[in-house]
Amino acid sequence: xxxxxxxxxxxxxxxxxxxxxxxxxxxxxxxxxxxxxxxxxxxxxxxxxxxxxxxxxxxxxxxxxxxxxxxxxxxxxxxxxxxxxxxxxxxxxxxxxxxxxxxxxxxxxxxxxxxxxxxxxxxxxxxxxxxxxxxxxxxxxxxxxxxxxxxxxxxxxxxxxxxxxxxxxxxxxxxxxxxxxxxxxxxxxxxxxxxxxxxxxxxxxxxxxxxxxxxxxxxxxxxxxxxxxxxxxxxxxxxxxxxxxxxxxxxxxxxxxxxxxxxxxxxxxxxxxxxxxxxxxxxxxxxxxxxxxxxxxxxxxxxxxxxxxxxxxxxxxxxxxxxxxxxxxxxxxxxxxxxxxxxxxxxxxxxxxxxxxxxxxxxxxxxxxxxxxxxxxxxxxxxxxxxxxxxxxxxxxxxxxxxxxxxxxxxxxxxxxxxxxxxxxxxxxxxxxxxxxxxxxxxxxxxxxxxxxxxxxxxxxxxxxxxxxxxxxxx
Numbered sequence: 001x002x003x004x005x006x007x008x009x010x011x012x013x014x015x016x017x018x019x020x021x022x023x024x025x026x027x028x029x030x031x032x033x034x035x036x037x038x039x040x041x042x043x044x045x046x047x048x049x050x051x052x053x054x055x056x057x058x059x060x061x062x063x064x065x066x067x068x069x070x071x072x073x074x075x076x077x078x079x080x081x082x083x084x085x086x087x088x089x090x091x092x093x094x095x096x097x098x099x100x101x102x103x104x105x106x107x108x109x110x111x112x113x114x115x116x117x118x119x120x121x122x123x124x125x126x127x128x129x130x131x132x133x134x135x136x137x138x139x140x141x142x143x144x145x146x147x148x149x150x151x152x153x154x155x156x157x158x159x160x161x162x163x164x165x166x167x168x169x170x171x172x173x174x175x176x177x178x179x180x181x182x183x184x185x186x187x188x189x190x191x192x193x194x195x196x197x198x199x200x201x202x203x204x205x206x207x208x209x210x211x212x213x214x215x216x217x218x219x220x221x222x223x224x225x226x227x228x229x230x231x232x233x234x235x236x237x238x239x240x241x242x243x244x245x246x247x248x249x250x251x252x253x254x255x256x257x258x259x260x261x262x263x264x265x266x267x268x269x270x271x272x273x274x275x276x277x278x279x280x281x282x283x284x285x286x287x288x289x290x291x292x293x294x295x296x297x298x299x300x301x302x303x304x305x306x307x308x309x310x311x312x313x314x315x316x317x318x319x320x321x322x323x324x325x326x327x328x329x330x331x332x333x334x335x336x337x338x339x340x341x342x343x344x345x346x347x348x349x350x351x352x353x354x355x356x357x358x359x360x361x362x363x364x365x366x367x368x369x370x371x372x373x374x375x376x377x378x379x380x381x382x383x384x385x386x387x388x389x390x391x392x393x394x395x396x397x398x399x400x401x402x403x404x405x406x407x408x409x410x411x412x413x414x415x416x417x418x419x420x421x422x423x424x425x426x427x428x429x430x431x432x433x434x435x436x437x438x439x440x441x442x443x444x445x446x447x448x449x450x451x452x453x454x455x456x457x458x459x460x461x462x463x464x465x466x467x468x469x470x471x472x473x474x475x
Contacts, residue, residue: 028088028287030080032346033353039343042075046340047385050333050430051452065329069336076340092342094288100387101338105331106298108148108433110267113305115152116322117260117312122253125242126162128230131171132223134158135178139219142183143190143208145268151180151434153264156320159445164242167233169449172442173458174226178219180434181426185215185419188275189268191432193383193392193421199275200396201403202414210415214474218423218466225462257316263304270300326440330433337430341386348382348394360398370399372475376416380424380467384431392421416475423467427459428452 049068053061061068081089124130134154142150158175162168184190186208188198194207234240255261279292347354352361363374375395382391395417399406406414425432429439429452439449450458 028085028091030084030088030092030343030346032343032348032350035343035347035350035355037347037355039076039079040341040347042072043337043340043344045075046072046336047430047452055451066332069333071336073336073339076342080343091287093339094286096338096342098285098288098290099294101335103294103298104334104338104433106301107267107271108330108437109327110301110305111146111148111152111264112327112437114260114263114267114308115149116156116320117257117308117317118153118264119256119316119320120157120160120253121256123242124157124161124253126158126165126171128227128234130161131158131230132227134161135171135174135226136219136223138175138179139183139223142179143186145264146189146271147180147184147191147432148434148437149264149267150183151175151438154179155438155441156445159321159442159447163445164240165234166237166240168447169442170226170229170233172438172447172449173455174222176435176438177222177426177459177463180438181432182215182219182222182423185211185422189272191422191425192389194418195271195275196389196393197396197403197414197418200393200401202407206407206414207418210411211419214415214419214470217473218470221466221469222462256319257312259311260308263308266304267301270297270304273297321445323444325444326437329440330437333436334430338387344386345390348386348391351394351398363395363398370410370413372412372416373471375399375413376420376471376475377467379417379420380427381420383421384424384427388421388425388432392417395420412475419470423470424463426463427456429455 046069049061049065049072053065053068077089077093080092124134134157138150138154141153145153155172155175158171159168162171181191185194188195188202188204188207190207194202197207198204274293274297277293279296281289282292282295283290347356348360351357354360359378363371363378365371379391379395396406396414399410399413399417425435429435439455443449449455
Protein backbone atom coordinates (compact mmCIF):
# COMPACT_ATOMS: atom_id res chain seq x y z
CA UNK A 1 0.00 0.00 0.00
CA UNK A 2 1.41 3.41 -0.92
CA UNK A 3 2.40 5.73 1.85
CA UNK A 4 -0.34 8.18 2.77
CA UNK A 5 0.48 11.49 1.11
CA UNK A 6 2.09 14.03 3.39
CA UNK A 7 -0.74 16.55 3.11
CA UNK A 8 -3.27 13.98 4.35
CA UNK A 9 -1.06 13.01 7.25
CA UNK A 10 -0.93 16.67 8.23
CA UNK A 11 -4.69 16.91 7.85
CA UNK A 12 -5.36 14.02 10.19
CA UNK A 13 -2.85 15.41 12.68
CA UNK A 14 -4.53 18.82 12.71
CA UNK A 15 -7.98 17.32 13.08
CA UNK A 16 -6.82 15.20 15.98
CA UNK A 17 -5.41 18.11 18.00
CA UNK A 18 -7.07 18.39 21.40
CA UNK A 19 -9.10 21.48 22.06
CA UNK A 20 -6.79 22.65 24.80
CA UNK A 21 -3.85 22.80 22.46
CA UNK A 22 -5.08 25.86 20.62
CA UNK A 23 -8.14 26.95 22.54
CA UNK A 24 -9.13 30.55 22.33
CA UNK A 25 -12.05 32.50 23.71
CA UNK A 26 -12.13 34.99 20.93
CA UNK A 27 -12.98 34.74 17.29
CA UNK A 28 -10.73 37.34 15.65
CA UNK A 29 -11.62 37.70 12.00
CA UNK A 30 -10.48 39.82 9.09
CA UNK A 31 -12.91 42.76 8.86
CA UNK A 32 -14.21 42.37 5.32
CA UNK A 33 -15.85 45.79 5.36
CA UNK A 34 -12.45 47.43 5.98
CA UNK A 35 -10.46 45.56 3.35
CA UNK A 36 -9.44 47.38 0.20
CA UNK A 37 -9.39 45.54 -3.10
CA UNK A 38 -5.57 45.41 -3.06
CA UNK A 39 -5.76 42.72 -0.35
CA UNK A 40 -6.78 40.39 -3.17
CA UNK A 41 -3.48 40.94 -5.03
CA UNK A 42 -1.91 37.68 -3.72
CA UNK A 43 -4.95 35.79 -5.06
CA UNK A 44 -4.62 37.49 -8.44
CA UNK A 45 -0.90 36.67 -8.48
CA UNK A 46 -1.68 33.05 -7.60
CA UNK A 47 -4.02 32.80 -10.58
CA UNK A 48 -1.49 34.49 -12.87
CA UNK A 49 1.21 32.08 -11.69
CA UNK A 50 -0.97 29.11 -12.64
CA UNK A 51 -1.78 30.73 -15.97
CA UNK A 52 1.61 32.09 -17.06
CA UNK A 53 4.46 30.30 -15.34
CA UNK A 54 3.95 26.94 -17.11
CA UNK A 55 4.39 28.93 -20.35
CA UNK A 56 7.10 31.43 -19.34
CA UNK A 57 9.15 29.37 -16.88
CA UNK A 58 8.08 25.72 -17.30
CA UNK A 59 11.17 24.20 -15.62
CA UNK A 60 10.86 26.46 -12.58
CA UNK A 61 7.12 25.82 -12.32
CA UNK A 62 7.41 22.06 -12.70
CA UNK A 63 9.87 21.73 -9.85
CA UNK A 64 8.69 24.46 -7.50
CA UNK A 65 4.94 25.05 -8.03
CA UNK A 66 4.23 23.89 -4.47
CA UNK A 67 6.62 26.48 -3.02
CA UNK A 68 5.18 29.19 -5.29
CA UNK A 69 1.66 28.30 -4.19
CA UNK A 70 2.67 28.50 -0.52
CA UNK A 71 4.44 31.83 -1.15
CA UNK A 72 1.24 33.47 -2.41
CA UNK A 73 -0.68 32.07 0.53
CA UNK A 74 1.86 33.59 2.91
CA UNK A 75 1.74 36.83 0.92
CA UNK A 76 -1.68 37.32 2.46
CA UNK A 77 -1.15 35.75 5.88
CA UNK A 78 2.00 37.67 6.82
CA UNK A 79 0.59 41.16 6.01
CA UNK A 80 -2.62 40.10 7.75
CA UNK A 81 -0.62 39.26 10.88
CA UNK A 82 1.22 42.58 10.73
CA UNK A 83 -1.92 44.70 10.22
CA UNK A 84 -4.58 42.82 12.19
CA UNK A 85 -2.46 40.78 14.59
CA UNK A 86 -1.04 37.26 14.67
CA UNK A 87 -4.18 35.93 16.38
CA UNK A 88 -6.37 37.06 13.49
CA UNK A 89 -4.02 35.57 10.89
CA UNK A 90 -3.87 32.29 12.83
CA UNK A 91 -7.64 32.15 13.16
CA UNK A 92 -8.17 32.79 9.43
CA UNK A 93 -5.54 30.17 8.58
CA UNK A 94 -7.08 27.51 10.82
CA UNK A 95 -10.60 28.40 9.71
CA UNK A 96 -9.87 27.93 5.99
CA UNK A 97 -7.67 24.86 6.58
CA UNK A 98 -9.90 22.97 9.03
CA UNK A 99 -13.32 23.85 7.60
CA UNK A 100 -12.59 24.15 3.89
CA UNK A 101 -9.23 22.87 2.67
CA UNK A 102 -8.92 19.63 4.61
CA UNK A 103 -12.49 18.42 3.85
CA UNK A 104 -11.98 19.46 0.22
CA UNK A 105 -8.72 17.51 -0.16
CA UNK A 106 -9.92 14.47 1.76
CA UNK A 107 -13.00 14.18 -0.45
CA UNK A 108 -10.94 14.62 -3.61
CA UNK A 109 -8.32 12.15 -2.39
CA UNK A 110 -10.96 9.56 -1.58
CA UNK A 111 -12.80 9.90 -4.88
CA UNK A 112 -9.50 9.91 -6.76
CA UNK A 113 -8.37 6.75 -4.96
CA UNK A 114 -11.65 4.87 -5.24
CA UNK A 115 -12.44 5.80 -8.85
CA UNK A 116 -8.83 5.08 -9.81
CA UNK A 117 -9.42 1.46 -8.79
CA UNK A 118 -12.21 0.95 -11.35
CA UNK A 119 -10.88 -0.17 -14.73
CA UNK A 120 -12.93 -0.65 -17.85
CA UNK A 121 -11.70 -3.96 -19.26
CA UNK A 122 -11.47 -4.53 -22.95
CA UNK A 123 -11.40 -1.51 -25.14
CA UNK A 124 -13.80 1.11 -26.32
CA UNK A 125 -12.81 2.72 -29.59
CA UNK A 126 -12.98 6.49 -29.41
CA UNK A 127 -15.31 7.19 -32.30
CA UNK A 128 -17.46 10.35 -32.24
CA UNK A 129 -20.52 8.30 -31.25
CA UNK A 130 -18.74 6.44 -28.43
CA UNK A 131 -17.13 9.62 -27.10
CA UNK A 132 -20.42 11.53 -27.15
CA UNK A 133 -22.08 8.61 -25.38
CA UNK A 134 -19.44 8.65 -22.63
CA UNK A 135 -19.92 12.39 -22.14
CA UNK A 136 -23.71 11.98 -22.02
CA UNK A 137 -23.49 9.18 -19.44
CA UNK A 138 -21.09 11.22 -17.33
CA UNK A 139 -23.37 14.25 -17.51
CA UNK A 140 -26.28 12.20 -16.14
CA UNK A 141 -24.19 10.52 -13.44
CA UNK A 142 -22.74 13.82 -12.19
CA UNK A 143 -25.95 14.89 -10.45
CA UNK A 144 -26.19 11.61 -8.52
CA UNK A 145 -22.61 10.85 -7.57
CA UNK A 146 -21.15 14.36 -7.71
CA UNK A 147 -19.18 16.03 -10.46
CA UNK A 148 -15.91 14.89 -8.89
CA UNK A 149 -17.05 11.28 -8.55
CA UNK A 150 -18.36 11.07 -12.13
CA UNK A 151 -15.27 12.79 -13.51
CA UNK A 152 -12.83 10.53 -11.67
CA UNK A 153 -14.79 7.43 -12.71
CA UNK A 154 -14.99 8.19 -16.43
CA UNK A 155 -11.95 10.27 -17.38
CA UNK A 156 -9.61 7.29 -17.66
CA UNK A 157 -11.96 5.22 -19.87
CA UNK A 158 -12.34 8.28 -22.12
CA UNK A 159 -8.57 8.77 -22.35
CA UNK A 160 -7.96 5.09 -23.00
CA UNK A 161 -10.65 4.96 -25.70
CA UNK A 162 -8.94 7.86 -27.50
CA UNK A 163 -5.31 6.91 -26.91
CA UNK A 164 -4.91 6.11 -30.64
CA UNK A 165 -6.36 9.47 -31.71
CA UNK A 166 -4.22 12.41 -32.78
CA UNK A 167 -6.69 14.96 -31.41
CA UNK A 168 -7.66 14.29 -27.78
CA UNK A 169 -7.60 17.59 -25.89
CA UNK A 170 -11.01 18.73 -27.18
CA UNK A 171 -12.62 15.63 -25.67
CA UNK A 172 -11.14 16.44 -22.25
CA UNK A 173 -12.25 20.08 -22.53
CA UNK A 174 -15.86 19.10 -23.24
CA UNK A 175 -15.60 16.46 -20.52
CA UNK A 176 -14.76 19.26 -18.05
CA UNK A 177 -17.65 21.35 -19.38
CA UNK A 178 -20.26 18.62 -19.05
CA UNK A 179 -19.21 15.95 -16.56
CA UNK A 180 -17.13 18.05 -14.16
CA UNK A 181 -19.57 20.96 -14.02
CA UNK A 182 -22.90 21.34 -15.84
CA UNK A 183 -24.04 17.77 -15.22
CA UNK A 184 -23.98 18.31 -11.46
CA UNK A 185 -26.79 20.88 -11.41
CA UNK A 186 -29.85 18.71 -10.77
CA UNK A 187 -29.45 17.52 -7.16
CA UNK A 188 -27.64 18.62 -3.99
CA UNK A 189 -25.35 15.61 -4.48
CA UNK A 190 -24.06 17.09 -7.73
CA UNK A 191 -22.06 20.10 -6.54
CA UNK A 192 -21.15 21.61 -3.14
CA UNK A 193 -23.09 24.92 -3.52
CA UNK A 194 -26.33 23.02 -4.13
CA UNK A 195 -25.60 20.85 -1.11
CA UNK A 196 -25.16 23.99 0.99
CA UNK A 197 -28.50 25.24 -0.33
CA UNK A 198 -30.05 21.92 0.69
CA UNK A 199 -28.65 22.33 4.20
CA UNK A 200 -30.13 25.84 4.29
CA UNK A 201 -33.59 24.44 3.56
CA UNK A 202 -33.88 24.18 -0.23
CA UNK A 203 -35.85 21.03 -1.11
CA UNK A 204 -33.81 18.10 -2.41
CA UNK A 205 -35.57 17.95 -5.79
CA UNK A 206 -36.07 21.70 -6.18
CA UNK A 207 -33.07 22.06 -8.48
CA UNK A 208 -34.15 18.95 -10.40
CA UNK A 209 -37.42 20.57 -11.41
CA UNK A 210 -36.26 24.19 -11.69
CA UNK A 211 -32.96 23.64 -13.50
CA UNK A 212 -33.92 20.64 -15.64
CA UNK A 213 -34.79 22.54 -18.83
CA UNK A 214 -31.75 24.82 -18.48
CA UNK A 215 -29.40 21.90 -17.86
CA UNK A 216 -30.94 19.75 -20.59
CA UNK A 217 -30.75 22.55 -23.17
CA UNK A 218 -27.15 23.55 -22.53
CA UNK A 219 -26.08 19.88 -22.28
CA UNK A 220 -27.77 19.08 -25.59
CA UNK A 221 -26.12 22.10 -27.25
CA UNK A 222 -22.68 21.10 -25.99
CA UNK A 223 -23.11 17.42 -26.88
CA UNK A 224 -24.17 18.35 -30.43
CA UNK A 225 -21.27 20.78 -30.79
CA UNK A 226 -18.88 18.14 -29.48
CA UNK A 227 -20.19 15.44 -31.82
CA UNK A 228 -19.80 17.73 -34.82
CA UNK A 229 -16.27 18.80 -33.81
CA UNK A 230 -15.14 15.27 -32.98
CA UNK A 231 -16.60 13.90 -36.20
CA UNK A 232 -14.71 16.52 -38.21
CA UNK A 233 -11.43 15.80 -36.42
CA UNK A 234 -12.01 12.03 -36.67
CA UNK A 235 -12.43 12.33 -40.43
CA UNK A 236 -9.37 14.60 -40.65
CA UNK A 237 -7.35 11.89 -38.87
CA UNK A 238 -8.50 9.30 -41.42
CA UNK A 239 -10.86 7.51 -39.00
CA UNK A 240 -8.02 5.72 -37.16
CA UNK A 241 -8.46 2.41 -35.41
CA UNK A 242 -6.43 1.29 -32.36
CA UNK A 243 -3.60 -1.16 -32.89
CA UNK A 244 -4.37 -4.80 -32.00
CA UNK A 245 -2.17 -4.46 -28.92
CA UNK A 246 -4.41 -1.65 -27.66
CA UNK A 247 -7.70 -3.50 -28.01
CA UNK A 248 -7.71 -4.88 -24.49
CA UNK A 249 -5.57 -7.99 -25.17
CA UNK A 250 -8.64 -10.08 -25.95
CA UNK A 251 -10.49 -9.04 -22.78
CA UNK A 252 -14.24 -8.86 -22.93
CA UNK A 253 -15.76 -5.50 -22.16
CA UNK A 254 -16.40 -5.26 -18.44
CA UNK A 255 -15.23 -3.77 -15.15
CA UNK A 256 -12.24 -4.67 -13.02
CA UNK A 257 -12.16 -3.51 -9.42
CA UNK A 258 -15.96 -3.56 -9.14
CA UNK A 259 -15.77 -3.44 -5.33
CA UNK A 260 -14.83 0.22 -5.72
CA UNK A 261 -18.34 0.95 -6.97
CA UNK A 262 -19.53 -0.06 -3.51
CA UNK A 263 -16.94 2.24 -1.94
CA UNK A 264 -18.06 5.01 -4.29
CA UNK A 265 -21.64 4.56 -3.12
CA UNK A 266 -20.28 4.70 0.42
CA UNK A 267 -18.67 8.08 -0.31
CA UNK A 268 -21.97 9.52 -1.56
CA UNK A 269 -23.88 8.19 1.47
CA UNK A 270 -21.25 9.44 3.94
CA UNK A 271 -21.31 12.96 2.46
CA UNK A 272 -25.12 13.01 2.43
CA UNK A 273 -25.35 11.73 6.01
CA UNK A 274 -22.89 14.37 7.23
CA UNK A 275 -25.32 17.04 6.10
CA UNK A 276 -28.48 15.38 7.41
CA UNK A 277 -27.25 14.09 10.78
CA UNK A 278 -25.63 16.90 12.80
CA UNK A 279 -23.70 15.70 15.85
CA UNK A 280 -22.87 19.11 17.24
CA UNK A 281 -19.58 20.78 18.07
CA UNK A 282 -16.92 18.46 19.51
CA UNK A 283 -14.22 21.02 20.27
CA UNK A 284 -12.70 24.22 19.01
CA UNK A 285 -9.26 24.89 17.64
CA UNK A 286 -8.40 28.52 18.32
CA UNK A 287 -12.05 29.45 18.10
CA UNK A 288 -12.70 27.34 14.99
CA UNK A 289 -15.48 24.82 15.71
CA UNK A 290 -14.86 21.21 14.71
CA UNK A 291 -18.23 19.50 14.43
CA UNK A 292 -18.73 15.82 15.05
CA UNK A 293 -20.43 14.94 11.78
CA UNK A 294 -17.67 16.60 9.76
CA UNK A 295 -14.86 14.90 11.66
CA UNK A 296 -16.64 11.55 11.37
CA UNK A 297 -17.21 12.14 7.65
CA UNK A 298 -13.54 12.85 6.99
CA UNK A 299 -12.41 9.82 9.01
CA UNK A 300 -14.88 7.55 7.19
CA UNK A 301 -13.80 8.91 3.81
CA UNK A 302 -10.15 8.13 4.61
CA UNK A 303 -11.24 4.66 5.71
CA UNK A 304 -13.00 4.12 2.39
CA UNK A 305 -9.86 5.24 0.56
CA UNK A 306 -7.83 2.80 2.66
CA UNK A 307 -10.26 -0.03 1.91
CA UNK A 308 -10.01 0.74 -1.78
CA UNK A 309 -6.22 0.52 -1.64
CA UNK A 310 -6.43 -2.69 0.38
CA UNK A 311 -8.94 -4.55 -1.80
CA UNK A 312 -7.95 -3.35 -5.27
CA UNK A 313 -5.23 -5.30 -7.02
CA UNK A 314 -2.11 -3.28 -7.71
CA UNK A 315 -2.15 -4.57 -11.29
CA UNK A 316 -5.61 -3.07 -11.81
CA UNK A 317 -4.38 0.39 -10.82
CA UNK A 318 -1.22 -0.02 -12.89
CA UNK A 319 -3.17 -0.93 -16.01
CA UNK A 320 -5.48 2.00 -15.28
CA UNK A 321 -2.55 4.41 -15.47
CA UNK A 322 -3.02 5.37 -11.82
CA UNK A 323 -0.40 7.62 -10.19
CA UNK A 324 -0.45 9.97 -7.20
CA UNK A 325 0.90 12.95 -9.16
CA UNK A 326 -2.49 14.56 -10.05
CA UNK A 327 -3.82 14.65 -6.48
CA UNK A 328 -0.49 15.92 -5.15
CA UNK A 329 -0.49 18.74 -7.70
CA UNK A 330 -4.06 19.72 -6.83
CA UNK A 331 -3.33 19.61 -3.09
CA UNK A 332 -0.34 21.94 -3.38
CA UNK A 333 -1.93 24.43 -5.77
CA UNK A 334 -5.25 24.67 -3.96
CA UNK A 335 -3.50 25.30 -0.64
CA UNK A 336 -2.25 28.58 -2.10
CA UNK A 337 -5.61 29.28 -3.74
CA UNK A 338 -7.60 28.73 -0.53
CA UNK A 339 -5.25 30.86 1.59
CA UNK A 340 -4.92 33.74 -0.86
CA UNK A 341 -8.67 33.94 -1.55
CA UNK A 342 -9.52 34.63 2.14
CA UNK A 343 -9.67 38.44 1.71
CA UNK A 344 -11.69 38.21 -1.52
CA UNK A 345 -14.32 36.05 0.21
CA UNK A 346 -14.32 38.38 3.24
CA UNK A 347 -14.94 41.43 1.02
CA UNK A 348 -17.82 39.66 -0.74
CA UNK A 349 -19.38 38.62 2.56
CA UNK A 350 -19.33 42.25 3.68
CA UNK A 351 -21.91 42.87 0.96
CA UNK A 352 -22.80 46.50 0.43
CA UNK A 353 -20.42 47.50 3.22
CA UNK A 354 -17.39 46.09 1.41
CA UNK A 355 -15.12 47.32 -1.35
CA UNK A 356 -17.14 45.36 -3.92
CA UNK A 357 -20.45 46.98 -2.93
CA UNK A 358 -20.94 48.11 -6.52
CA UNK A 359 -21.05 44.52 -7.69
CA UNK A 360 -23.51 43.49 -5.01
CA UNK A 361 -25.80 46.39 -5.90
CA UNK A 362 -25.96 45.26 -9.52
CA UNK A 363 -28.22 42.33 -8.60
CA UNK A 364 -31.07 44.66 -7.56
CA UNK A 365 -33.11 46.78 -9.97
CA UNK A 366 -34.03 50.43 -9.36
CA UNK A 367 -37.44 49.40 -7.98
CA UNK A 368 -35.88 46.96 -5.50
CA UNK A 369 -36.60 43.75 -7.46
CA UNK A 370 -33.96 41.07 -8.00
CA UNK A 371 -32.17 41.18 -11.33
CA UNK A 372 -32.02 37.47 -12.16
CA UNK A 373 -29.71 37.90 -15.15
CA UNK A 374 -27.15 39.70 -12.98
CA UNK A 375 -27.52 37.11 -10.23
CA UNK A 376 -26.70 34.44 -12.82
CA UNK A 377 -23.70 36.24 -14.31
CA UNK A 378 -22.19 37.63 -11.11
CA UNK A 379 -22.54 34.35 -9.22
CA UNK A 380 -21.08 32.58 -12.22
CA UNK A 381 -18.24 35.02 -12.89
CA UNK A 382 -17.06 34.90 -9.29
CA UNK A 383 -17.53 31.11 -9.12
CA UNK A 384 -15.18 30.82 -12.10
CA UNK A 385 -12.28 31.93 -9.92
CA UNK A 386 -13.40 31.67 -6.29
CA UNK A 387 -14.76 28.70 -4.40
CA UNK A 388 -18.32 28.40 -5.72
CA UNK A 389 -19.74 27.25 -2.36
CA UNK A 390 -19.16 30.51 -0.39
CA UNK A 391 -19.98 32.53 -3.52
CA UNK A 392 -23.35 30.77 -3.69
CA UNK A 393 -23.97 31.58 -0.02
CA UNK A 394 -23.08 35.25 -0.52
CA UNK A 395 -25.72 35.71 -3.22
CA UNK A 396 -28.18 33.35 -1.49
CA UNK A 397 -28.07 35.69 1.51
CA UNK A 398 -28.08 38.80 -0.69
CA UNK A 399 -31.38 37.56 -2.13
CA UNK A 400 -32.82 37.31 1.38
CA UNK A 401 -31.55 33.98 2.67
CA UNK A 402 -35.05 32.59 3.31
CA UNK A 403 -35.32 29.29 1.39
CA UNK A 404 -39.13 29.23 1.49
CA UNK A 405 -39.34 32.75 0.07
CA UNK A 406 -36.70 32.02 -2.56
CA UNK A 407 -38.29 28.75 -3.68
CA UNK A 408 -41.88 29.96 -3.79
CA UNK A 409 -41.87 33.73 -4.37
CA UNK A 410 -38.75 34.36 -6.47
CA UNK A 411 -37.76 30.92 -7.83
CA UNK A 412 -36.11 32.52 -10.84
CA UNK A 413 -33.61 34.23 -8.57
CA UNK A 414 -32.66 31.05 -6.74
CA UNK A 415 -32.41 29.23 -10.09
CA UNK A 416 -30.12 31.96 -11.41
CA UNK A 417 -27.84 31.72 -8.36
CA UNK A 418 -27.77 27.92 -8.50
CA UNK A 419 -27.15 27.74 -12.24
CA UNK A 420 -24.46 30.42 -12.14
CA UNK A 421 -22.56 28.69 -9.32
CA UNK A 422 -22.62 25.28 -11.06
CA UNK A 423 -22.55 26.08 -14.79
CA UNK A 424 -19.81 28.67 -14.76
CA UNK A 425 -17.39 26.61 -12.73
CA UNK A 426 -16.52 25.32 -16.21
CA UNK A 427 -15.11 28.69 -17.29
CA UNK A 428 -11.63 28.08 -15.86
CA UNK A 429 -9.46 25.21 -14.68
CA UNK A 430 -9.88 26.34 -11.07
CA UNK A 431 -13.63 26.99 -11.25
CA UNK A 432 -14.54 23.59 -9.77
CA UNK A 433 -12.64 20.94 -7.88
CA UNK A 434 -12.47 18.23 -10.58
CA UNK A 435 -11.44 20.58 -13.41
CA UNK A 436 -7.79 20.77 -12.49
CA UNK A 437 -7.79 17.10 -11.50
CA UNK A 438 -9.08 16.03 -14.91
CA UNK A 439 -6.51 18.22 -16.64
CA UNK A 440 -3.72 16.79 -14.48
CA UNK A 441 -4.78 13.17 -15.15
CA UNK A 442 -4.96 13.85 -18.89
CA UNK A 443 -1.51 15.45 -18.95
CA UNK A 444 -0.14 12.61 -16.83
CA UNK A 445 -1.29 10.22 -19.56
CA UNK A 446 0.34 12.19 -22.34
CA UNK A 447 -2.48 14.46 -23.55
CA UNK A 448 -1.28 17.97 -24.36
CA UNK A 449 -3.91 20.15 -22.72
CA UNK A 450 -4.52 23.86 -23.35
CA UNK A 451 -2.86 26.36 -21.03
CA UNK A 452 -4.92 28.27 -18.45
CA UNK A 453 -5.75 31.01 -20.95
CA UNK A 454 -5.93 28.50 -23.79
CA UNK A 455 -8.67 26.67 -21.92
CA UNK A 456 -10.45 29.98 -21.31
CA UNK A 457 -10.40 30.60 -25.07
CA UNK A 458 -12.43 27.39 -25.40
CA UNK A 459 -14.82 28.34 -22.59
CA UNK A 460 -15.32 31.92 -23.79
CA UNK A 461 -15.86 30.82 -27.37
CA UNK A 462 -18.25 27.96 -26.59
CA UNK A 463 -19.76 28.41 -23.13
CA UNK A 464 -20.35 32.16 -23.02
CA UNK A 465 -22.65 32.16 -26.11
CA UNK A 466 -24.53 29.22 -24.58
CA UNK A 467 -24.86 31.09 -21.27
CA UNK A 468 -26.11 34.17 -23.12
CA UNK A 469 -28.79 32.01 -24.73
CA UNK A 470 -29.77 30.61 -21.33
CA UNK A 471 -29.97 34.16 -19.97
CA UNK A 472 -32.20 35.30 -22.83
CA UNK A 473 -34.53 32.31 -22.53
CA UNK A 474 -34.79 31.92 -18.75
CA UNK A 475 -33.43 34.91 -16.83
